[in-house]
Each structure stands twice: as structure tokens, then as C-alpha cells.
Amino acid sequence: MKPESTVMHIDVNSAFLSWHTAYYKQMGIENDFLEKPTVIGGNEKKRHGIVLAKSIPAKKSGVKTGQSLMEAKIACPNLEIIYPRYDVYVKASKSLREFLKTYTPDVDVFSIDECFLNFTDKNKNYEKLAYEIKNTIKKNFGYTVNVGISTNKLLAKQASEFEKPDKIHTLYKEEIKTKLWPLDVSELFMIGRRTAPKLKKLGISTIGDLANCDYNLLIASLKSHGKLIYDYAWGIDNSIFREEHDIKGIGNGSTISFDVEERQVAYKIIMSLCENVGIRLRKENKLCKVVSIGIKSKDFKYSIKQKKINYYTSSTEEIIETAKYLFDVLWDQSPIRHMNVRVSDLIDRKNKQINFFEKENALEKEKLDEAIDKIREKYGSYSIIKASYLDSGIEPVMGGYPSEEYPDMKSIL
Amino acid sequence: MKLLNHPVDMIAVFNMNGDIKPFKFKYKDKKIKVEKIIDIKEEKLAGNRRLVFICMTDRKDIYELKYEIDSHKWFLFKR
Ligand SMILES: [Mg+2]
Numbered sequence: 040m041k042p043e044s045t046v047m048h049i050d051v052n053s054a055f056l057s058w059h060t061a062y063y064k065q066m067g068i069e070n071d072f073l074e075k076p077t078v079i080g081g082n083e084k085k086r087h088g089i090v091l092a093k094s095i096p097a098k099k100s101g102v103k104t105g106q107s108l109m110e111a112k113i114a115c116p117n118l119e120i121i122y123p124r125y126d127v128y129v130k131a132s133k134s135l136r137e138f139l140k141t142y143t144p145d146v147d148v149f150s151i152d153e154c155f156l157n158f159t160d161k162n163k164n165y166e167k168l169a170y171e172i173k174n175t176i177k178k179n180f181g182y183t184v185n186v187g188i189s190t191n192k193l194l195a196k197q198a199s200e201f202e203k204p205d206k207i208h209t210l211y212k213e214e215i216k217t218k219l220w221p222l223d224v225s226e227l228f229m230i231g232r233r234t235a236p237k238l239k240k241l242g243i244s245t246i247g248d249l250a251n252c253d254y255n256l257l258i259a260s261l262k263s264h265g266k267l268i269y270d271y272a273w274g275i276d277n278s279i280f281r282e283e284h285d286i287k288g289i290g291n292g293s294t295i296s297f298d299v300e301e302r303q304v305a306y307k308i309i310m311s312l313c314e315n316v317g318i319r320l321r322k323e324n325k326l327c328k329v330v331s332i333g334i335k336s337k338d339f340k341y342s343i344k345q346k347k348i349n350y351y352t353s354s355t356e357e358i359i360e361t362a363k364y365l366f367d368v369l370w371d372q373s374p375i376r377h378m379n380v381r382v383s384d385l386i387d388r389k390n391k392q393i394n395f396f397e398k399e400n401a402l403e404k405e406k407l408d409e410a411i412d413k414i415r416e417k418y419g420s421y422s423i424i425k426a427s428y429l430d431s432g433i434e435p436v437m438g439g440y441p442s443e444e445y446p447d448m449k450s451i452l
Numbered sequence: 453m454k455l456l457n458h459p460v461d462m463i464a465v466f467n468m469n470g471d472i473k474p475f476k477f478k479y480k481d482k483k484i485k486v487e488k489i490i491d492i493k494e495e496k497l498a499g500n501r502r503l504v505f506i507c508m509t510d511r512k513d514i515y516e517l518k519y520e521i522d523s524h525k526w527f528l529f530k531r
Contacts, residue, residue, distance in 0.1 A: 061498035066457040067529060127498060130522075134499025181497040 045165050047156040048187040048195035049139065049172070052204035054152035055079045055092040058131040059121060061181035076100055077119045081108050091123060135180065142172060147192075155192050169207045177205070193276030194219075196228060215274045220247030227271055234268070237261060246272050289323070291315045292379030298337050299375040309362045312380040317355030318412055320382060324389075326351035327382035330361040334369055335377035344369045351386055354404045358382060454530070462526035464519075474505055474517045479528055484509075486517070504529075 051057060056072045056079060063070050076097040081088030090111050093102050100115035112118055132151045139146050145157035158165065169186040176184050183205035187198025190211065197219060198210035210218055219227075225235040227246050237260060243249050249257075250272035257265040270276070291312045299305050309332070320327060331345030344365045348357065362380050458479065465473040474486045491506040501521040508514055516529035 058498045062500070065495065065497040065500060065502065068457075127500075131499040134496065179496045180499055 044190065045158040045163075046189055046192055046195040047158070047165070047169060047172075048149075048192070048199040049135075049154045049156065050185045050187070050196075050199045051135070051152035052183045052185060053092065053094065054131075055123065055128060056094055057182035058128050059124065061131070062124065062127045064181055072119070072121065075119065076102070076115050076117060077121060078102060078108070078111055079121050079123050080111075081120060082122050131180070131182075135176070138176070138180075139172070142168070149196075153196075155195065166207060166209065173205065173207060189274075191274070191276040193228060193271055194274050197226075200226065210274075212274055216247070219274070220245060220250060220272075222246050224249055227268060229264075229271060230268055234261070234264065288329075288381050288383030288385065289316050289319050289325075289327075290379055290381035291319075292333070292377065294377045295375065299378075300372075302370075305366060305370070305375060305378070306363060308378055309366060309380060310359050312378065313359040313362055314355055316380055316382055317353065317358055317408060318415070320353045320358075320385075321408060321412055323385075324387060325385040326353045326388055327358070328352075328384040328386075329382065330358055330365065331381045331383070332362050332365040332369065333377075333379045333381075334366070334375055337374040337376050339376070340373070342369055347384070352405075353388065353408070355408050356404050456528055456530065458528045460517075460526050460528050462517075464526070472503060472519060474507070474519070474526070477517070477526065477528065490514070502527075 053073055056077060059079065060070065060072050063072075073094050074096070075094065076099075077094045078090045078097055079092040080090045088108050090102060090104050090106050090108065093104060093111075097111075097115060097118060100118070102111045102115050102118065106114075108120055112120075128151060135152075136146060136148060136154060139154055139156055143156050143158055147155040147157070149155060165188055169188055173184055173186050176182065185199040185201075185203050185205070186207045187195040187200070188207070188209045188211075189195040189198055194210045194212070194215075198208040201208040201210075201218070208218075222245060224230055224238050224243055224246055227249070230238070238244075238249065241252065241256060241260060243252050243257075249268065252269075254269060257269060261268070293308060293312060295308065299308065327348075328351050329345055329347050331343060333341065333343040335341045346361055346365055348361060352358070358380070461478040462474055463476045465475050467473070473489065476483060476485050478484070486505075486507055488508045489505050490508050493504040493506070495502050495504055495518075503519040503521070505517040505519070506514065507517060514530070518527045518529050519525075520527065
């Protein structure tokens with residue numbers, strides 16, 4: 040991650056309970072599950088089950104996540120048990136993500152109730168923005184979040200873990216010593232129940248101890264995991280977050296403000312969408328094997344088609360070629376209102392094998408793509424554009440770039 | 453005021469601009485015509501979108517009708 044970007048971590052406070060409370064509120068039932076001993080668990084058919092989430096008062100009565108509902112009821116006799124409503128939670132999670140995307144297209148989903156936002160504009164008051172985001176969520180959606188602000192994902196996530204609920208915290212590099220180091224070492228991301236006791240044996244009890252410990256001793260005891268958490272204690276994050284949650288595909292779509300009736304215009308839009316997909320694919324260090332295209336016509340007819348390539352690739356050129364081929368097969372000449380391109384069947388770049396079918400100059404093309412990405416990263420997305428975009432009125436790289444400050448990058452055309 | 457979240461059968465007007473207007477609904481076998489809409493709002497609690505129509509009857513009694521966008525259901529909310 041580039042040092043100049045600002046990262047926010049949004050974390051829904053007691054997500055399932057908060058969402059359930061908001062859901063009840065919409066039905067006209069005022070019942071704040073967070074304020075009293077409540078757990079979410081079990082289901083309507085089977086009355087037994089385990090505790091999936093608990094309120095603070097339930098926790099205080101000794102209820103633990105993962106224990107059986109019966110044990111929980113013994114620990115806390117006046118416990119209220121509510122059955123999970125995953126449909127409600129998924130809708131809440133999706134709507135939150137959509138809402139966050141109005142602030143930056145660069146939203147990384149970490150879990151059902153956690154997202155990372157990436158911002159590249161240096162001249163912005165991000166604390167003010169975080170308050171706006173937090174308060175708008177509270178007002179519109181009826182639940183609270185914590186927001187952590189920093190320059191990388193790790194620190195932003197650690198920051199959102201500070202005092203809860205409904206709070207904004209920063210954890211910039213210069214604040215690590217005062218805000219992060221005094222905490223117990225188990226508060227650090229990726230230090231679980233097994234690692235913490237090992238660290239205690241080495242005399243490491245706070246994150247500060249870890250940052251200033253005997254590095255060789257640490258590595259001898261914990262191997263590569265030791266290196267990872269040592270880096271974390273110093274706030275160094277080489278963005279491991281995405282790899283934790285394997286992404287299934289990368290897509291980009293655009294609703295067009297005019298009806299597209301000419302093939303050449305459609306091609307340009309496809310190329311523009313593919314440029315962005317290619318950039319993100321390479322940024323993730325992934326290769327793809329499947330390309331799909333979706334077309335929505337003026338009268339909202341939606342059709343989709345996909346194709347498997349004979350080898351894995353991250354070349355924009357290859358993606359464009361396949362997408363154009365698919366478009367030719369799919370398009371019935373009716374005016375187009377929306378198009379999207381998606382790549383899937385992803386593997387890590389390091390697993391790639393040279394394939395017989397691959398185009399001869401594929402390696403050169405990949406190197407070219409990488410070089411272009413670097414220049415664009417340095418000088419902005421307009422610094423290199425394909426000649427066909429000149430005078431076309433179509434954005435050369437659609438979507439994915441927060442710097443343009445559009446509330447919704449999808450309506451860029 | 454009594455709180456309700458009662459699903460109702462509804463006849464509504466969908467005009468050319470995409471505006472939705474409740475017209476007549478059935479509640480406990482009574483057919484009730486919507487006389488006056490004072491305000492229209494949108495709520496998104498837990499991300500679930502509902503259009504809220506604040507209505508008046510008999511020149512004084514206020515009640516709410518809600519249209520749930522995803523499920524296409526109408527609810528009589530307060531009366
Ligand atoms: Mg949470």
C-alpha cells in the first residue's frame with residue numbers, strides 16, 4: 040500500500056444484535072437487544088444450538104460465544120434468545136457496502152460487518168469524513184459503527200478496535216507507541232489463543248514488548264509467524280488482508296448515459312472496463328481464466344455470457360479480446376444501457392505454469408501492462424491512454440479510482 | 453397511538469414518473485380509501501428500504517402506510 044493513501048476500517052458494533060434491533064425497530068418493536076442479556080443462536084426448528092453473538096450484559100453474566108444455548112441459559116437465567124435472521128444481516132451488510140461505495144469505489148470487504156475504504160486524496164479531512172460516515176449510518180440505517188483511520192489496513196483495523204461503540208479513532212504511525220504498544224499482546228491482529236501463551240513464555244505481554252523483543256529468539260520460537268506479528272507490532276502491513284479472504288472474481292460495470300448502438304462505441308466501453316479489471320487483477324497478483332460480459336439493453340433486458348481461456352492470464356489485452364469476442368456473440372443490436380465485465384477462476388500469479396496455448400508475446404504484454412500500471416500509479420490514470428479514447432468522450436479507465444471524487448463511478452459516462 | 457405492522461391488500465397508483473401513491477386498502481374486512489397524504493419519506497433501517505406515507509383521515513387522524521421495496525408488500529403501520 041502506498042504511504043500517501045488513507046485507509047478507514049468500518050466495523051459494525053455487535054453486528055448481528057444491532058442489525059436485529061434495527062430490523063425490529065422497522066417493524067415497530069422497540070427492543071434494544073444490546074441493552075439487556077441477549078444472545079443470537081439456534082434456529083426456529085431446533086431449539087438447541089450454540090451462541091453466535093452476545094450482548095455486553097450477557098457477556099457480563101458469563102455467557103460465551105460458541106457455548107450451547109442450554110449452558111448459556113444456566114449461566115444467565117433471564118437470557119433472551121433470538122434466532123438468527125441471516126437474510127436480514129446479509130441485506131444490512133450489502134446496503135452498508137453500497138453506501139460506503141458512495142464515498143470511494145475502493146471498498147474492500149473483510150467480513151459481513153467489516154469493510155476497508157481506501158482514499159488517495161491528500162487534502163481531505165478524514166476525521167471529519169469518518170464522522171459523517173458514522174453518523175449517516177446511524178441516522179439512516181439505525182445502528183452504530185466504529186471507524187479506525189490510518190495509512191494501512193492493519194493500523195486502521197487496530198484503531199477501530201479501541202473504545203466502542205459509536206467511536207472514531209486514529210492510529211497513525213507516530214501514534215503507535217502511545218496507543219498500540221501499551222495494549223496486551225493478544226489485542227494484536229493475528230495473535231490468537233495459541234500464540235499468546237507462547238509469547239508470554241518469552242516474557243512478552245504487551246504489543247510494545249513484542250516490538251522491542253529479541254528478534255532472533257522470537258523467530259526461533261514462532262518461525263515466519265513471528266516475523267509477521269513483529270512487523271504488525273511496528274505497524275508494518277504488506278496488505279495480507281486480501282489473501283486471507285480469497286476473492287472469487289473482479290468485475291467492473293458502467294451504466295451509460297446514452298444508448299449505445301454502434302459496435303465501435305461498445306468496444307471502447309469494454310476496453311475501458313477491462314483496463315480497470317486488469318489493473319486490479321495485477322494489483323492482487325492474480326491471474327484469471329474466465330472472462331464474462333453482461334449487457335443490459337435500453338428496455339432492461341439483461342444477458343450474460345462467459346468464456347474460459349485456455350490458460351491463466353492477467354493481460355489487459357487478453358481480457359479485452361475475450362470480452363469483445365463474447366460481446367459479438369451476445370449482442371443482438373438492441374441499444375445498450377449498461378455493460379459489465381468480470382474475470383473469475385483466479386489463481387495466484389506464483390502458481391502460473393507456462394502454457395502451450397499462450398500467445399507468443401504474452402510475456403512482453405504482461406511486462407508492458409506492469410509498466411503502464413506503475414506509471415499510472417505515479418502520475419494518475421490519464422497519463423497513458425489508448426489512442427482510441429482520444430476525442431471519444433469515454434473515460435479511458437472506468438471505475439476503481441477514488442481521486443475523481445464521483446459519488447458513483449458507475450455513472451461516469 | 454397504536455403501533456402496528458400489519459400487511460394489507462392495497463390498490464396503488466404507479467404514475468409515469470415512477471411515483472407511487474397508495475389509493476385504497478383492506479384492513480379487517482374494511483375497505484379504506486386513502487384521503488390525504490401529508491408526507492412521503494424513505495427509511496432504510498438495517499438496509500431494508502421502505503417508502504413511508506404519512507396519511508390523514510377525518511381531517512385529524514394520522515396513520516402511516518409503508519411500502520417495502522424488496523418484497524412489494526404494503527403495511528399499515530400506525531393508527
Ligand atoms: Mg463488528
